[in-house]
Structure formats: C-alpha cells, structure tokens
Amino acid sequence: xxxxxxxxxxxxxxxxxxxxxxxxxxxxxxxxxxxxxxxxxxxxxxxxxxxxxxxxxxxxxxxxxxxxxxxxxxxxxxxxxxxxxxxxxxxxxxxxxxxxxxxxxxxxxxxxxxxxxxxxxxxxxxxxxxxxxxxxxxxxxxxxxxxxxxxxxxxxxxxxxxxxxxxxxxxxxxxxxxxxxxxxxxxxxxxxxxxxxxxxxxxxxxxxxxxxxxxxxxxxxx
Amino acid sequence: xxxxxxxxxxxxxxxxxxxxxxxxxxxxxxxxxxxxxxxxxxxxxxxxxxxxxxxxxxxxxxxxxxxxxxxxxxxxxxxxxxxxxxxxxxxxxxxxxxxxxxxxxxxxxxxxxxxxxxxxxxxxxxxxxxxxxxxxxxxxxxxxxxxxxxxxxxxxxxxxxxxxxxxxxxxxxxxxxxxxxxxxxxxxxxxxxxxxxxxxxxxxxxxxxxxxxxxxxxxxxxxxxxxxxxxxxxxxxxxxxxxxxxxxxxxxxxxxxxxxxxxxxxxxxxxxxxxxxxxxxxxxxxxxxxxxxxxxxxxxxxxxxxxxxxxxxxxxxxxxxxxxxxxxxx
Numbered sequence: 001x002x003x004x005x006x007x008x009x010x011x012x013x014x015x016x017x018x019x020x021x022x023x024x025x026x027x028x029x030x031x032x033x034x035x036x037x038x039x040x041x042x043x044x045x046x047x048x049x050x051x052x053x054x055x056x057x058x059x060x061x062x063x064x065x066x067x068x069x070x071x072x073x074x075x076x077x078x079x080x081x082x083x084x085x086x087x088x089x090x091x092x093x094x095x096x097x098x099x100x101x102x103x104x105x106x107x108x109x110x111x112x113x114x115x116x117x118x119x120x121x122x123x124x125x126x127x128x129x130x131x132x133x134x135x136x137x138x139x140x141x142x143x144x145x146x147x148x149x150x151x152x153x154x155x156x157x158x159x160x161x162x163x164x165x166x167x168x169x170x171x172x173x174x175x176x177x178x179x180x181x182x183x184x185x186x187x188x189x190x191x192x193x194x195x196x197x198x199x200x201x202x203x204x205x206x207x208x209x210x211x212x213x214x215x216x217x218x219x220x221x222x
Numbered sequence: 223x224x225x226x227x228x229x230x231x232x233x234x235x236x237x238x239x240x241x242x243x244x245x246x247x248x249x250x251x252x253x254x255x256x257x258x259x260x261x262x263x264x265x266x267x268x269x270x271x272x273x274x275x276x277x278x279x280x281x282x283x284x285x286x287x288x289x290x291x292x293x294x295x296x297x298x299x300x301x302x303x304x305x306x307x308x309x310x311x312x313x314x315x316x317x318x319x320x321x322x323x324x325x326x327x328x329x330x331x332x333x334x335x336x337x338x339x340x341x342x343x344x345x346x347x348x349x350x351x352x353x354x355x356x357x358x359x360x361x362x363x364x365x366x367x368x369x370x371x372x373x374x375x376x377x378x379x380x381x382x383x384x385x386x387x388x389x390x391x392x393x394x395x396x397x398x399x400x401x402x403x404x405x406x407x408x409x410x411x412x413x414x415x416x417x418x419x420x421x422x423x424x425x426x427x428x429x430x431x432x433x434x435x436x437x438x439x440x441x442x443x444x445x446x447x448x449x450x451x452x453x454x455x456x457x458x459x460x461x462x463x464x465x466x467x468x469x470x471x472x473x474x475x476x477x478x479x480x481x482x483x484x485x486x487x488x489x490x491x492x493x494x495x496x497x498x499x500x501x502x503x504x505x506x507x508x509x510x511x512x513x514x515x516x517x518x519x520x521x522x523x524x525x526x527x528x529x530x531x532x533x534x535x536x537x538x539x540x541x542x543x544x545x546x547x548x549x550x551x552x
Contacts, residue, residue: 029435053437067435070428072499081425082436084418091417135436 001193001200003143003174008165010185010206011178013195013218019178020062022195023145026176027059028052053082058136060129062147062178068132069120075131076102076116083138105134109164126157133164143174150184162188182211196221246493246545250508257515265522273518275397279389279465281514282399283458284484285507289410290454291485292506296414297447298427298498299348299355303363304455305482307340308474309370311459316379316469326382330460337456340366341449348448349441363482370471379469389465399461406454410503423447427498455481487534488513491541 003009011019024030026037028046036043039055046052052059061067069078079102080087087094087101102116109130113123120131129149136144146165150158165188169175179185185192189206194217202217216222241248261268287304294301311333318329340362347358391398414420422443426433433440455474458481462473474481492509494501513534520530 027435049435050437050439059435061435066429067431070425070432070499072428072495073425077421077424081421081433081438084421088418091419092412093416093418093421095416 001203003176005142005174006169006172007190008169008175008177008188008206010189010192011176011195012182012185012192012214015180017195017218018198019195020147021198023059023147023176023178026052027057027145029059053139056140056142057145058082058139058141058143059145060132060136060147060149062151064125064128064132069128069135071121072119074117075106075111075113075120075123078120079105079131079135079138082135086139101138102134105137109134109137110160124154124157126153126160129153129157129161130164133161137168141173143176144168146175146177146179148179149177150179150181182214185209185214186211194218246548247502247505247508250491250493250505250512254508254512254515257512257519261515261519261522264519267522268519273522277514277518278397278400280518281510282397282403283461283465284481284488284514285403285510286406286461287451287455287458287481288485288488288506288510289406289503290451291489292410292492292494292501292503293414293423293447294355294451295486295489295494295496296427296498296501297423297444298430299444299447300359300486300496301344301448301451301455302356302359302482302486303340303344303366304451304458304485305474305480306363306366306370307337307452307455308459308462308481309471310366310474311336311456312463312466312473313370313373313379313469313471315460315463316377316381316467317373318379319382319385320378320380323382326385329382333456333460334453337453338449340455341452342445344452345445345448349444367474373471375471377466377468377470381463381467385464386467387464389461402457406457407503407507414503419443419446424499427500429499483534483538484513484517487538487541490538490545493545495545496542 001009011022013019021030025032026046028048028051032046037046038044044051044055046055049059065071070081076098080098083101084093087097099116105111106113106116111123111127111130111134113127120128123131149165150161153161162184165175165177177185177188186206186209189209192204192206192209192214193200194202194214196218199221201221204213267273287308291301291304314336315329315333318332319326322329344359344362347353347362348355351358387398388402389399393401414424422433422438423446425436425438426440426443430440433443459474463469466473488509489501489506490496490509491512492502492505492507494505516533516537517530520533
C-alpha cells in the first residue's frame with residue numbers, strides 16, 4: 001500500500017479487519033508483525049510514536065478524549081504539546097512564539113473557543129477535533145492519519161472537517177483516512193484500499209467506487 | 223458538550239477573569255489567612271517574633287520537600303519515601319561530617335548524588351517494573367528507613383563547623399534558608415510553567431498515553447520527576463541536620479508522620495490534583511504554610527501529637543474531596 005503527496009487514501013473494511021491496527025503500526029504505537037514502512041523509498045523503523053513524529057507523521061486517533069487531547073489542559077497547551085521542541089532553547093520555552101503559532105492555527109481552522117487558555121473539555125466535539133488537527137499541523141506533518149475523523153461530530157462541523165482535509169491535501173499533505181461511513185470513504189478518497197481479516201484484498205480509485213463494490217470486498221474479501 | 227456561540231474570539235484579561243481562573247488559589251490563601259487569625263486569637267505566643275521565625279524555619283524544611291513532591295504528584299505519581307530519605311541524609315551527613323569535618327562540600331555533593339540514585343530507583347520501579355507509585359515508594363521508604371536504623375537508633379554524629387549557617391545564617395534581617403527556599407520556589411515555577419520538562423510532566427500526569435502519542439519520552443519525564451523529588455528531600459535533610467547539629471535517624475518520620483504525609487498534604491491542600499495533570503507550586507507553598515502553622519498552633523495550645531495526626535488525616539480528605547467535588551460540578 002502507498003500514499004502519495006497530495007492524495008487522500010482511505011482504508012475501508014469491517015470492524016476488526018485491522019484498519020486501526022495498521023494505522024497504529026505506521027504511527028509506531030503498535031508492534032509490526034511483518035512487512036516494512038518506507039518513506040520516499042527509504043525503509044524506516046517506527047519503534048514509537050516519537051519515531052513517527054520525527055518522520056513527520058501525525059495521527060488523529062479515533063478516541064479524541066482518551067487518546068487525543070489531555071482534558072484539563074488548555075487549548076494552547078494541548079495544541080503546543082507535540083511541537084514543544086521547535087520553540088525552546090536550553091529547554092526554556094518561547095511562550096510568545098507558542099501563543100503566536102497556536103493563535104495562527106486556531107484562526108486558520110476557525111476553532112471556536114473563548115480564549116487560548118480555555119480548557120479543552122469545554123469545547124464541542126467538532127472544535128476538539130480541530131484542536132487535535134491543530135496540534136499535528138503545528139508539527140508540520142507530511143502524512144496525516146485520520147481515524148474516524150467525523151465520528152461523534154455534528155453535521156455542520158463534519159463538512160468543515162471534510163473541507164479542511166481537502167485543503168490539506170491540496171497543500172501537498174498525504175492523508176490516510178480510516179472510516180466506517182461508506183459515503184465518507186467514497187466522497188473523500190482519491191483511492192480506496194480495502195482490508196479483509198487483516199489483509200489488503202483490493203484497491204480502487206475513489207471515482208469508480210460504489211458502496212456495493214466496497215462492501216462486497218470488505219465482507220467477502222474478493 | 224458546550225454550545226457553540228458566536229462571540230469575539232479573544233477577550234482581554236479582565237479582573238473578573240483573573241478571579242475566575244485563580245479561584246482555587248485565592249480560596250486557599252484566604253484559608254491560610256483565617257488560620258493565622260485563629261492562631262493569633264488562640265495563643266498570644268503565636269504572634270511573637272521568635273515563634274514566627276520558628277514557623278518560618280519549619281516551613282522551609284517542609285517547603286523544600288513539598289516542592290519536589292509537587293513535581294511527582296503533577297506527573298501522576300506520589301512519593302512516600304521522602305521521610306526515610308530525609309532521615310538517611312540526616313544520619314549520613316552528621317556521621318560523615320564528624321569523621322571528616324573539613325570535607326563539607328564533598329559530603330553535600332555525595333548526599334545530592336544519593337538523592338539522584340534514590341529518585342532513579344523510584345522512577346525505575348514505576349517506569350520499568352510498572353509498580354504503582356504508591357507501593358514502589360512505600361517499599362523504597364521502608365528499605366531506606368531500615369538501613370538508617372541498622373546504623374543506630376539514637377541521634378549521632380556532629381555537623382562540620384560552619385554548616386549551621388544553612389539553617390541559622392542571616393542575610394541582613396532575612397534568614398538564609400528563607401532565601402534558599404525563595405530561590406527554589408522561583409526555579410520550580412520556571413521549570414513547571416516555562417520549560418519543556420515542566421509541560422511534559424504535566425502532560426504525562428494528565429494522560430501518559432497522549433503524552434507518548436505526542437512524542438514525549440514519558441519514562442525519562444517520570445524519572446526526572448522522581449529525581450527532582452528525592453533531591454528536594456535531600457535538601458530538607460541537609461537543612462534539618464544543619465539546624466539540629468546532629469543526625470537523628472527518625473527525623474524524617476515514619477510514613478504516617480511528618481514529612482511523607484505532610485508534604486503530600488501540603489501539595490494536595492495547595493490544589494494539585496491527585497493523579498496529576500494540574501497544579502502549581504504557588505498552591506503548594508500555601509499548603510506548606512497551612513500545615514506548618516497548624517502544627518505550630520497545635521503545639522502551642524498543647525494538643526497531643528496523636529490528635530494532630532487525626533486532624534491532618536481529616537484535612538487531607540477534605541482537601542481532596544473539595545477539589546474533586548468542584549471538578550465534577552464543572
């Protein structure tokens with residue numbers, strides 16, 4: 001399987017087909033049983049999310065509350081977390097640079113929050129998802145993995161997230177999406193990769209995909 | 223889930239917002255004022271200059287170790303071995319200084335290195351062996367206290383000439399140890415609020431998983447927190463030895479007495495959340511003053527130590543319950 005710059009690739013499959021496991025393995029959050037990961041043709045080892053971060057990979061997990069944002073911390077501190085190293089000298093943070101870079105992303109993604117110091121637990125689902133996106137965008141990723149990007153988000157915020165994903169791919173980011181919602185998979189993807197029982201059983205361009213075709217592959221593996 | 227309302231994105235900091243954001247801190251300092259007031263009413267001796275200096279010295283002893291305890295609790299852990307560490311430092315510092323009265327600084331350095339080793343030991347138990355911090359540090363404390371008492375049950379040794387300056391020296395009208403504590407407070411505030419390490423400690427306490435997913439080396443972060451805590455306990459040990467002039471093997475107290483529970487009480491009263499992720503050194507300092515003043519008032523009024531334990535236990539429960547009720551109300 002491969003994902004190119006500026007491309008949105010979807011991993012489709014039934015629950016338990018190994019989509020999230022594959023995404024976690026790419027992000028270094030799960031051991032790789034077999035196979036290897038290559039970036040621009042060069043094999044890389046992902047022993048931890050730290051390695052993935054060094055290779056400019058961001059991962060928007062399915063569960064935003066348990067795995068995405070530290071509840072109790074502010075929008076600013078959450079958004080700044082994976083990129084602290086960019087704004088430090090001898091371990092001391094440049095707080096004005098932090099304020100600036102977070103404010104930029106909050107404006108760019110139109111995150112609705114009364115202040116940057118607001119605790120993330122007070123934001124709506126859609127705005128929380130955008131804070132997670134902001135936190136990865138600040139790290140300047142080349143590949144973004146979205147696991148169920150619009151689950152539990154209201155309709156208006158959903159289309160906003162879709163729009164943002166398209167914008168990002170236009171800017172040249174590679175996007176790997178996992179989604180259980182077929183209309184989302186078909187509507188968003190340049191290519192769809194179908195998994196069945198932990199194996200890749202098919203691949204098709206998004207433009208030629210129909211819900212029936214994807215379902216057949218995902219269910220029967222052929 | 224919060225309702226989305228269109229409103230101006232960034233309000234400037236108003237006075238009301240300041241009060242809202244620092245409600246807990248203001249409350250805790252208010253309670254401190256109240257206790258000071260009650261102390262003054264209950265005991266005329268309380269407000270004497272001599273007694274206030276005494277309170278300040280005790281606050282320095284508890285303050286140093288509580289600053290370290292704040293780091294560990296912020297990271298999601300707890301350190302029950304600080305009392306034994308303090309006893310260990312007291313006995314070895316006085317013992318070694320009696321043997322080698324000219325080697326003050328090498329001995330101090332050795333104690334600090336010992337703190338580093340104890341912190342690393344606690345950190346490794348928690349991060350490598352995955353032992354719950356409570357049990358890991360309780361066991362470490364038991365081992366250390368056993369080692370100390372094997373060496374002798376009575377106070378022994380003698381500090382090197384000049385070492386009493388740490389506790390008794392004056393810089394103009396200000397006691398030297400108070401200056402040291404002030405420096406430590408400022409340093410701790412900088413580390414917690416302005417450094418990568420501080421942010422990483424808070425994030426790890428908030429959620430170790432998310433911290434790891436954000437590329438943070440949580441093992442390193444947790445070890446650092448335990449090392450900071452043990453070294454701060456060493457400083458308290460050095461200070462107490464300087465004040466007493468002798469090494470008392472039980473000065474750090476057992477786990478239900480003195481520095482283990484007192485430092486945890488100070489941190490929790492100060493609003494740092496048990497389980498980590500939220501808290502402040504400023505709060506801890508208020509907690510330290512409250513615990514110290516309470517101990518002092520009880521002693522002046524003549525309340526039995528055992529009653530003090532009962533009261534302290536109840537205060538810890540009230541502090542933790544108050545914050546968790548507040549949290550669920552939000």
